[in-house]
Amino acid sequence: MVTRLSTFFLRTLREDPSDAEVTSHRLLVRAGYIRRQAPGVFAWLPLGLKVKAKIETIIREEMAAAGAFEVHFPALLPREPYEVTGRWDEYGDGLFRLQDRKGADYLLAPTHEEVFTLLVKDLYSSYKDLPLTIFQIQDKYRDEARPRAGLLRGREFTMKDAYSFDATDAGLDASYQAQRDAYERIFSRLGLEYVIVAADAGAMGGSKSEEFLHPTAIGEDTFVRSEGGYAANVEAFTTVVPDAIPFDGLGEPIIFDSPDTPTITTLVDHSNAVLDGSYTAADTLKNVVLALTHLDGSRELVVVGLPGDRDVDDKRVEVAFAPAEVEAATADDFEKNPLLVKGYIGPWSATGAVLGEESATGIRYFLDPRVVDGTAWITGANIDQKHVHSLVAGRDFTSDGFIEVATVREGDPAPDGSGPVSLARGMEIGHVFQLGRKYAEVLGLKVLDENGKLVTVTMGSYGIGVTRILAIIAELNNDDRGLIWPESVAPFDVHVVATGRDAAAFTLAESLSSDLEAAGFDVLFDDRPKVSPGVKFGDAELVGVPRIVIVGRGAADGEVELWDRRTGDRTVVPASEAVARLTAS
Amino acid sequence: MVTRLSTFFLRTLREDPSDAEVTSHRLLVRAGYIRRQAPGVFAWLPLGLKVKAKIETIIREEMAAAGAFEVHFPALLPREPYEVTGRWDEYGDGLFRLQDRKGADYLLAPTHEEVFTLLVKDLYSSYKDLPLTIFQIQDKYRDEARPRAGLLRGREFTMKDAYSFDATDAGLDASYQAQRDAYERIFSRLGLEYVIVAADAGAMGGSKSEEFLHPTAIGEDTFVRSEGGYAANVEAFTTVVPDAIPFDGLGEPIIFDSPDTPTITTLVDHSNAVLDGSYTAADTLKNVVLALTHLDGSRELVVVGLPGDRDVDDKRVEVAFAPAEVEAATADDFEKNPLLVKGYIGPWSATGAVLGEESATGIRYFLDPRVVDGTAWITGANIDQKHVHSLVAGRDFTSDGFIEVATVREGDPAPDGSGPVSLARGMEIGHVFQLGRKYAEVLGLKVLDENGKLVTVTMGSYGIGVTRILAIIAELNNDDRGLIWPESVAPFDVHVVATGRDAAAFTLAESLSSDLEAAGFDVLFDDRPKVSPGVKFGDAELVGVPRIVIVGRGAADGEVELWDRRTGDRTVVPASEAVARLTAS
Structure with missing residues (x-):
């Protein structure tokens, strides 16, 4: 397809938005990808929606490859199931609550463990029905106290959340591993380096929990890792406890x-x-x-x-x-x-x-x-x-229990004996949990096992913040001129820029765009007739399609310029070779 | 792709849901397409989501062909813009309202005229920027007094809503016509017969307004039409006013x-x-x-x-x-x-x-x-x-005005002089409005015209209820055994059913499924090993994929049966010809 900038719904802004605290927010607004509607609530413009759709497609493909089936739950849910699990209260002010015209309580779901559990309870009854992993890509709501950093922490955001259901612990391990593997494939395809760290299951309850963190100095999370392979976020780090010391011979206080x-x-x-x-x-x-x-x-x-x-x-x-x-x-x-x-x-x-x-x-x-x-x-x-x-200690005073709240320091020993840890910063890009039987127990999700005995199902929960991922990719892929998308999620495959007043350039750009379209490229064609080359180049750099073709002065000689947005390299090639060069690159 | 029923997330139900008032609701729940979460609020199971996605794809393609660009607005919106247009109050109890943790008022948007208008106001300033048509496919909310009839009238529902922006009335006419044409293509592709009737713009304000109605005796709307081509819903019908009669010679009261x-x-x-x-x-x-x-x-x-x-x-x-x-x-x-x-x-x-x-x-x-x-x-x-x-009248009494509230009757003259009207029933499947300048005026959307003068933009609004359309298609395409989808929106292209205990049948069904997949078909393969043919056929009829292939007793002789779900015809063909036959059909 060829999309013409002369009619496309896009306006880039010269000024940074005044409320932008982070680079991704600043650039996504300026380059015309998103637009703020309320604190932490954004509208998606055509460019942004295209990038989002590409991320979602990658996730869908890998979920299908992992054997997960897609469903879609409402955002508006009744209070009851969340009341049963206690989360109606636990979420505190973070939950958007509302009432319908009859006074019945509803919420805008921040996450969907309850209703996925109830759905499976409704439809399944035997261990033979399991394992099952189902997922959705859906808009969620959290009333953040300080919605900030643009899409990195919004109040309305898109998530992929998957839930696995198994009759046995071994089954849960396998389902968990399948999602974990899928996450590795997803982040690789998105060009996002990651570290998998042990995490605390937190308010979700459950046992095993790991986070996918993208290591970056600008990350908001701190994690620790040892050269021996240990990795955990600071919340999950456990202190190596020294041996007790005999009281004998110790002086009095x-x-x-x-x-x-x-x-x-x-x-x-x-x-x-x-x-x-x-x-x-x-x-x-x-x-x-x-x-x-x-x-x-x-x-x-x-x-x-x-x-x-x-x-x-x-x-x-x-x-x-x-x-x-x-x-x-x-x-x-x-x-x-x-x-x-x-x-x-x-x-x-x-x-x-x-x-x-x-x-x-x-x-x-x-x-x-x-x-x-x-x-x-x-x-x-x-x-x-x-x-x-x-x-x-132990002689002159005791306690109500030990607690892991002290800061973790560079050089502290890893709990698995793999040596001293170092500290690093990262951004959370995914989270896999073994919820275990917590939700199934409270909500009564049981199946008959091989012996005809009712057993409680064990569950996993697997989340990726789609809109957050998009912001993180933007946060990591830019320079002072604008965004630089990885090809796998760029809004267009190629950005063709026709410059100058020479009709030949526009004619050549037009036919080149058609050729690229025929070769399967999704083309953004800057065909604006009275816009200066400087403005066009500036817009191309801001928008950040990684492969740009300039059709300008050289058009008369049948030459175009291939411009690599990431490296900045420009190469003059015969127009007749452009498609082949771009196909090969 | 081949989806195997042995692991697919699908359970058909033997019983009708007790709360189902209409056929589409009853069958969509029984066949495992949707699941009720609250009154008028449904979860989408894999089959339902696939049909919904197909409808959305058809709409997207035709919107793109009509030159409309896709955006996506939040469901959660602040009160202010709706306060300015008066709709915060006008919607009455039909609006879901809520407050965030700071006490700020929000709503779950029932429709998005306000924020589309403000977006264009933010980004555009000249007649040269226009025309523009932008659309979204998005979940909307209305707190219906009596959510009923399943997806036909839900409280959370998916809509395609498009808005056009023009500097001139002639421009609006052209934008309106482009959407109207796109609607005709969309409904043709969906296999939905339609009548375009004049409609009242109602609470939306504006001037010209037409509805696409599917004529059906089970429709909830009444419309009138003349043989001469007039068509209107009863709300929009206007009475032919007889000539006044001179008072001369009339007796006293x-x-x-x-x-x-x-x-x-x-x-x-x-x-x-x-x-x-x-x-x-x-x-x-x-x-x-x-x-x-x-x-x-x-x-x-x-x-x-x-x-x-x-x-x-x-x-x-x-x-x-x-x-x-x-x-x-x-x-x-x-x-x-x-x-x-x-x-x-x-x-x-x-x-x-x-x-x-x-x-x-x-x-x-x-x-x-x-x-x-x-x-x-x-x-x-x-x-x-x-x-x-x-x-x-006129001599002995007058009035505060004339008003069109009387029933319309078979035989009443059409206002355009095209003859007497007949009454018919239909279901609304789409709506196109000329909003005119109402929203632009109130929200201050102006652009500079050719003479450098500020002019108020004129708008159109164009809606299709995606989930409603899906229900209507289900409502119109079924028999006493279950659903019968049109091919354009069926959840799968072919449903392959392996029956019997003969391993040869399963092997043949397996290879046939692969061949169909290779030929580009999306295949649902009933590979369940211990399920009786009767149950499998019953499920196939209930689920309603229009083309079914039975691989059973004839498998030993290399024969399979092609079953047309709609006509009920079954044809025995050599397995080797099955792909070709299905491709041709």
Whole structure:
């Protein structure tokens, strides 16, 4: 097909949109791919829709190759199934809720586990019906608190979500692997480098969970990897726990004056000045007060103890306490809880009892896994201007449990023994989960097994954000002139630009476009009669079709210029060879 | 491609769904095409999605051929543009409204005139940019009071909506014609017979409006047509107004006793008994009291006078008073308005003044166009048990205007003089509107014309309900065994059924399926090993792929049976010829 720019619905913009925080957003708007309608809600213009359709086609083909069948669920769903699984509440403000004219509750679905489960429950009854993997490519809704970064995090977005159903764990493993393999093929075809990292299943529940991350310095996610092959996002990283130390021979805890030492730095300096020894932050136990807001709206303070050389990681703490929301304790919280002596908090309560014993303070106390029995710490004495040293874990204090919230550092040992990890940044491009039996159990999806016994089905859930992927490809493929699409998803195969006032150039460009069309190329033909070459070249660079053909001055001699948008190389060739050259490239 | 039923996600149902009111709903659910999620909200299973995709492809191809460009707007839209055009309120309870976490108002768009207009306003500025036609295929939402009839009238439904933009009226005519032509091609390809009828633009505003109706006795719409080529739906039909009659020589009105004659029938009988002459219902003037509920919630009573042999038509009265809602006056209304003497209402008020003069009663009075000046009527005297005769229109009473609300009857003259009309029933399958400048004016879409002067753009709006069309095709193509799809939209090209326990049949069916695939057919292969021929044939008939190949007993002799689902014809052919026969058919 040949699409003529003289009539095509496209207007490129000279100015960046004022609300664009990231490159993809800026360029996709300027080059006429998308248009904002509301925060996090976009309209798709013809160029954008074409790229989106190409990504969807690649996904559909690989889903079919993986034996998955396509279905399509509504965005508007009734409350009931989400009520049964608890997600009607768990999603909090992130869920768009509405009522119909009769007052019945509905939601705009953020994800579809519930209704896929119920569909299979409706239609299937035997292990012989399984395995089954079904998917959809569908518009989803999440009422993000801060919709930002254009399509990278929108409130209306297109996802491919697939769900697998198996009667056995081995079956789930196979279904999971088939989707995982399909994802590898999809990202390869999209030209997206990826790392597969262990992930936390988070609010989805379930057991095994992996993310496909595209490694890039501009990524919003941090992940860790070892040279031995370990890879995980920071939320899923687990600390290697040191061996416990016998209590024998350890000194007794001693409280000491430590005026004006409310921070780890001041405490370490003071300790080195007044105590016998050479201490670092790692010898201190930092106690951080967090405020949890539970789903029922109640607020709970908790204290987390961790080595003084580590901080609480925002993402890890979020996962650790989900579905509660976590924030730092406020001045008001401290005022209301005089037992928490700011800057001097320790595992002891002010009454001498261990904080972890609820009877003493009512405040739960959690520990970093490194704080094993027998380790001795300098920490707050729960008395203003006083700390304590030689306080031994397991002997002098205990906790309500261990928790993985401390920052992960370059050089920390990988949990699988594959050596020290390094940190890297990436963007999430896909996610595969083993949901297990959580949804099937709650919603009653059972089948008869070989022995005629009812067994609960085990499920997997597999997601790719289509519109997010498109934005990521744009984010990674551009220069200061505009977009540079990989050929597999470019809106057109070739962009033919006719320049100058010479009718011969337009005639040649016209016939070349027809020849390219005949050879199977989808052609964008800049046939605008009174537009300067500069503007046409600028538009071509902004729009980003990777292969451009300039038909201009050389037309009289039967020559055209092949312009590689990515490398910038321009090659003059006889027009008669252009089709063959482009076919070969 | 070959899709094997042994693993395909399909379960046909033996029972009709209990909530199915129409054939298409019943069969689409039973045959595994769709599944209800909530009233008027459906999930699409693989078979249904395939048919839907085929319809969408035909529409896309014809839109492209008509020079329209595809875009895609969100379903979730902010209130503001719909507030500006007044439709936020006009849609009443039919609009799904919601708020985001910040309390901002949103809607689920029922149609997209506003945002298409604003998009073009954003990007275009000159008459040289026009004409432009853009379209989308997108899921829309209407909170129907009684979602019913399956996909025929859903609350979430897929539509193709196109909008044209022109600087001149002549341009609009051309854009309108291009869409109208495209619709004719689309419905021909879909195998849907159609009649194009004049329609009322209704709540959309605008001038010219036509509907594509499929004529069928089970249609929900009534339309009229003359042998001379006139066609209109009843809402758009206009009455041929007779000439006025000179007042000269007409007798004076005379009030007469008419006890117990509150209906037209009793009045005619009484008149023939007590008056000099032979009267029919057509000689009486019936006065109907209607209660309008305006957008602001206020209630207004109006009276409509029409010949006694006609009734008020529900659809015509709805259009005539839109956007107000209309219902019959209640007993309460009559009680509160003693001037309205039920059964004896005339154009006079009880004070002797004409009802149409607001000063008298405050009640507006409208007339059927047949009540021209000089016509004499028997009608109520606005006094209990009394009527009046020889009451002459234009001399003895006037009105607040003429109104087209009377029923249309077989034999009424077509307004274009093409002869008497007959009535027929049909289903709406498409709608083309000339919106004119209504939206452009309100939303400020102007372009510079040839003289550098700002002119308001004129628009057209063109809709096809994709999911509705699918249901209509199903509604029209079935028998008591199941669906019978037209080839252009069938979910598969050929359904190969392997029957019996003979391995040779399965082997032959397998290779035949491969051969068909190689020849470009999309094949559904019933390879289920332990399912009886009866069940397989039943499923094939229910699913409705029009071409079925049975590979069974004759397989040993290299023979297969070609089964035409529509005619029921079965033909035994050598397997080696099957592909050629199907290709030729």
